[in-house]
Amino acid sequence: xxxxxxxxxxxxxxxxxxxxxxxxxxxxxxxxxxxxxxxxxxxxxxxxxxxxxxxxxxxxxxxxxxxxxxxxxxxxxxxxxxxxxxxxxxxxxxxxxxxxxxxxxxxxxxxxxxxxxxxxxxxxxxxxxxxxxxxxxxxxxxxxxxxxxxxxxxxxxxxxxxxxxxxxxxxx
Numbered sequence: 001x002x003x004x005x006x007x008x009x010x011x012x013x014x015x016x017x018x019x020x021x022x023x024x025x026x027x028x029x030x031x032x033x034x035x036x037x038x039x040x041x042x043x044x045x046x047x048x049x050x051x052x053x054x055x056x057x058x059x060x061x062x063x064x065x066x067x068x069x070x071x072x073x074x075x076x077x078x079x080x081x082x083x084x085x086x087x088x089x090x091x092x093x094x095x096x097x098x099x100x101x102x103x104x105x106x107x108x109x110x111x112x113x114x115x116x117x118x119x120x121x122x123x124x125x126x127x128x129x130x131x132x133x134x135x136x137x138x139x140x141x142x143x144x145x146x147x148x149x150x151x152x153x154x155x156x157x158x159x160x161x162x163x164x165x166x167x168x169x170x171x172x
Contacts, residue, residue, distance in 0.1 A: 035107050036120070038137050042136060042171030045171060047168070047169045048078060048084050048085065049166075050074040053164065054072055054148065055159055057070045057159050058160075065152050065153045069148060072089070091103045093132065101135050104124070105122055106122060115147050116144050117166070119140055122137065123136060123137055124136055136172060139168070140167070141167050142166060143166040144164060144165045146166075
């Protein structure tokens with residue numbers, strides 16, 4: 001009798017765990033705006049947290065100066081916290097094995113968090129080999145920080161780095 005009670009509890013726990021996993025996955029999917037949905041079916045490669053800076057440069061505009069976006073600079077890591085890729089101008093993602101993709105913005109949505117850079121959907125031309133082989137789309141979501149300074153800037157050519165974090169989701 002104890003064995004059947006134990007099996008029954010184990011079965012209920014298994015179903016509860018499965019329900020929690022499914023609900024958390026659907027919650028993640030529901031958080032991404034429809035405008036950032038893939039234009040065609042894709043296979044998930046992975047979701048990678050990034051930490052870095054958005055670089056802004058002071059440029060002359062008319063009779064004054066203003067801050068202008070220059071490039072990102074960030075490190076992406078895998079689920080175990082190991083380096084996965086570097087993110088830099090292009091926008092480019094270069095994996096630890098040297099494979100890389102350059103993105104082209106398809107859609108942009110304001111971030112739900114104040115002071116955060118927009119969420120994006122990007123297309124990419126995949127490399128033939130390496131970790132990023134076959135990657136055709138990237139979503140940038142869950143952004144925090146990164147918004148450039150407002151107003152005039154001191155001297156043309158001056159750079160300012162603004163900390164940011166984001167999740168990058170890669171699809172083949």
